[in-house]
Amino acid sequence: MADSARRRARQRPGERRTQLIGIGLEMLTTRPLHQITIDEVAAKAGISRSLLFHYFPTKRDYYAEVVRAGSRRLLRATRGDGSASIDTLVDGFLDFIERRHEPYIALFRSAGADDWVHEIFRDTRAALTDQVLTALAIEQPSELVRAAVGAWLAYAEELALDWAQHHTGSRERIHALLTGALDHIVRLAR
Amino acid sequence: MADSARRRARQRPGERRTQLIGIGLEMLTTRPLHQITIDEVAAKAGISRSLLFHYFPTKRDYYAEVVRAGSRRLLRATRGDGSASIDTLVDGFLDFIERRHEPYIALFRSAGADDWVHEIFRDTRAALTDQVLTALAIEQPSELVRAAVGAWLAYAEELALDWAQHHTGSRERIHALLTGALDHIVRLAR
């Protein structure tokens, strides 16, 4: 610990916030959300507990921002140029899962932890549903179609994660299992 | 608080355990798992914190038993006489969700909370997968088929819960959306 570390290293608020959220995202790859303690985050950032509460009024607020940041990453990964076909969308999803299934698992396994987390996931899934509906060129989906596509996302998540972890089947087969099921489901739900 | 309540009311271990687990299950309908505090459970049971730790060495052990009890209920509800068709199985599932979707949500939304909870859910889902495979008369499923059916369960869960909460579509349509998708998925995965 040199001088610079010992004395107060004042940073600009924006950078502190992003630093703290980054630490949270990193920790999420190791353990479930609610096992991340403020003490540890603060220690890793080299600041005091109190400072974290200066930036995030409550632990939940901090968690929420971390989860939101993680969700944003997923949405960015699947969203192509906007006019993506279902195949490209599924490809993007599989790419994301293949590369980052650990953080993804950790992140989305925290889904049930609390109401506020769950709401963030609802939003994320709703956005994904929109992407899928757009890719399928479905203009005005009925409630049932939306629900069916949302449920298909759960199916896709589960299957892709299992594939990424246990290498069940080739990527092509998984891809076919995803698009095939989606096609069928949407046709049934119309 | 009469005399009988004030003085130590000694109970037999078995009954205490089931009482405590029952309280846990009841509380699960109100809030997510990890928001249930030992203090509150003990208070509701009219005992001291220490006693709860006498029966369950750790809070996690207590949680685990509560979740296990909840899972057992679901398995009992879907398991017919053993030689059930897929239709009866899905019917049982929908019945269960229709009647008890609140506790079911609360229960299964706790899935990601921690590794040990997640393992219990893996077991439960594996058992459900077996039921489905039996109903489909699939003797020796490949890894891919198992994975696909497991993922279908996630789809079924999501769709059924959405239906129970928002009444999206008639029960018949949901039923068709479930069995139809399962049929298609299994055919693709073979």
Added chain:
DNA sequence: ATCGCTATTGAGCAATGCTCGATAAATACA
């Protein structure tokens, strides 16, 4: 009645979320 087993308790410790007043590092202004 008495003894032994154990269900049950209360006091207390450590970790953790959170509050509050004080301090020091930047910045603005003279």
Added chain:
DNA sequence: TGTATTTATCGAGCATTGCTCAATAGCGAT
């Protein structure tokens, strides 16, 4: 350059909560 203002940062301390341990009291067996 020097002073004032703002605010990023800290340390001490409180309440809750998971958990331990020694002591107590209800029940069955002798």
